[in-house]
Amino acid sequence: MLEIHQFLISAGYRPLTAANNIVENAIIRAFKLLGEPCYDLLVNHLCAMHRLPRHILLTRYDLISVAIRQVFGYGSEVFLHEIRESLLESLPHLDRSLGTARIVEEAHKFEVLKFAGDLRRGRVILLCSNYSSRQQVLDAFFQRTTAAGTRMQHRLAEARYDDGENVVAGARAYCNLVSCQHSPVKQEEHTSARVFLCTHNIDESEVDLYDSVISHDHVVTDRPFMVYSRTGVPSTLNNREHN
Known part of the structure; x- marks a missing residue:
């Protein structure tokens, strides 16, 4: 790791x-x-x-x-x-x-889960080593946040699949593919209203791992828990989403 x-x-x-x-x-x-x-x-x-x-x-x-x-x-x-x-x-x-x-x-x-819940733009990939940490990050990612910053019920009740087989709830999307197929992010896509979370099992081949990682703005690891952001890419928006 x-x-x-x-x-x-x-x-x-x-x-x-x-x-x-x-x-x-x-x-x-x-x-x-x-x-x-x-x-x-x-x-x-x-x-x-x-x-x-x-x-x-x-x-x-x-x-x-x-x-x-x-x-x-x-x-x-x-x-x-x-x-x-x-x-x-x-x-x-x-x-x-x-x-x-x-x-x-x-x-x-706590820092990782707060980041997942507060993320407002771009693409983040979770490099996970076990199901438990993957589920914790997913739960934080799909949790609703009020204007006062209070965590509410999950958005998953309103989840649906889009044309790309992503699980979408509000402005959040979980890449449901076994291996993420995202291409490198273009500069104009940083203003997208949707934030993507992808996951990658670190037991898979390193070639696939590195190819998957490099197309994301942010990387989360669970061994240890850590958040990395590409230099120059903001992690959150100033306003909070309520959908």
Whole structure:
């Protein structure tokens, strides 16, 4: 899966970083509170050792926590407690009984699902590794949003098939093909009133995967949960849809 993330970066896609920023700020805050200035050294070392880009490393709390324990020994629990408390402070909607690694995962999942629900233009492809994550993204994509931003019932009750065999509900369309047949998006199509969601099983051949990905404005992954947008392509409109 790491190869996919590296491909997306090289192909001109950039990750959304809201969840990463929450995680990073929580770690930095813990280090600052305890008077340790070595955060960047630790993260850079882990990136080099595990050959991970920084934004992917920040989804791997397991690696970060192990490194903190190795460096600080018994004192590491103070760091890890501060990180957890800072995360929960920034993510009050999460269950406080969750483990810290799960909190980090849920933060990234929340960012993905919010993106799917708020998307207002263009084409997005979900690279999924299991049915559960695919269904969660589809549910968020087809959920109705009120003017106040409240999530309502699904639009799927009004779904129909169009001439291209897409599942259409309101201004949203799910590409129902096993392998997406979208051609590269033309600039004028970014103003289209319809937003498309396609899915691709990452267990399929890489050739098909890369050919499918490159014709989309945005890419969502579920291992880890991450959103990538092509440089220069806006992810949402300022106005909300109500249909």
